[in-house]
Amino acid sequence: EIVMTQSPATLSVSPGERATLSCRASQSVSSNLAWYQQKPGQAPRLLIYGASTRATGIPARFSGSGSGTEFTLTISSLQSEDFAVYYCQQYTSWPLTFGGGTKVEIK
Amino acid sequence: EVQLLESGGGLVQPGGSLRLSCAASGFTFSSYDMTWVRQAPGKGLEWVSSINTRTDGTRYADSVKGRFTISRDNSKNTLYLQMSSLRAEDTAVYYCAKSYNSYWFSSDWGRGTLVTVSS
Numbered sequence: 001e002i003v004m005t006q007s008p009a010t011l012s013v014s015p016g017e018r019a020t021l022s023c024r025a026s027q028s029v030s031s032n033l034a035w036y037q038q039k040p041g042q043a044p045r046l047l048i049y050g051a052s053t054r055a056t057g058i059p060a061r062f063s064g065s066g067s068g069t070e071f072t073l074t075i076s077s078l079q080s081e082d083f084a085v086y087y088c089q090q091y092t093s094w095p096l097t098f099g100g101g102t103k104v105e106i107k
Numbered sequence: 108e109v110q111l112l113e114s115g116g117g118l119v120q121p122g123g124s125l126r127l128s129c130a131a132s133g134f135t136f137s138s139y140d141m142t143w144v145r146q147a148p149g150k151g152l153e154w155v156s157s158i159n160t161r162t163d164g165t166r167y168a169d170s171v172k173g174r175f176t177i178s179r180d181n182s183k184n185t186l187y188l189q190m191s192s193l194r195a196e197d198t199a200v201y202y203c204a205k206s207y208n209s210y211w212f213s214s215d216w217g218r219g220t221l222v223t224v225s226s
Contacts, residue, residue: 034212036152043202043216044144044152055214087152091211094166096142096154 002026002090006099012107013078021102023071023088032092035064035073039084109133109215111203116220123193129186129203137181140206142213143188145199193224
């Protein structure tokens with residue numbers, strides 16, 4: 001099983017600042033990495049797939065990078081609606097696995 | 108617009124059974140692989156099970172293997188999750204999710220249905 005580790009667990013950021021979230025895989029997942037955003041009481045929403053491709057309707061301030069075992073989700077200028085929990089997921093092999101999540105909170 | 112509507116959740120005693128349904132609309136259901144993902148209260152996302160379009164390919168998390176069965180009825184545009192021998196640790200919101208083309212990540216999610224296993 002590929003273990004996905006996200007850091008930090010919580011990130012305190014001021015509106016308008018840049019946020020950088022990390023996701024590490026225990027073995028290579030190539031570029032088969034997705035990022036999701038989840039707000040309280042809501043279902044997850046797909047942000048990024050293929051490590052760096054934005055899903056339909058996702059603002060350009062969200063960007064993904066990395067390959068192999070190290071991945072990054074960057075939010076260039078945090079808006080109020082971006083405060084949420086973010087999960088990475090690998091889809092290169094079974095079982096599909098998610099990271100534990102990074103909560104982005106208002107500083 | 109893609110819509111996924113889960114139903115069938117509720118309170119069940121340990122050892123009991125429950126069947127979840129996910130009614131799909133707004134896309135050609137038979138053309139997409141589907142997945143169940145769950146989230147225990149206050150916890151992260153956990154993949155549960157996936158099924159391919161032809162129904163001949165199913166996968167399960169070790170934590171549910173032998174107890175849960177995923178299935179689909181393409182004529183009814185509905186995904187199912189039959190859950191048996193339920194345990195307290197199965198308590199979670201269960202999400203139905205649509206795969207993106209032939210890749211196993213989820214482009215669309217339902218709102219979820221809560222399953223509570225408790226005596």
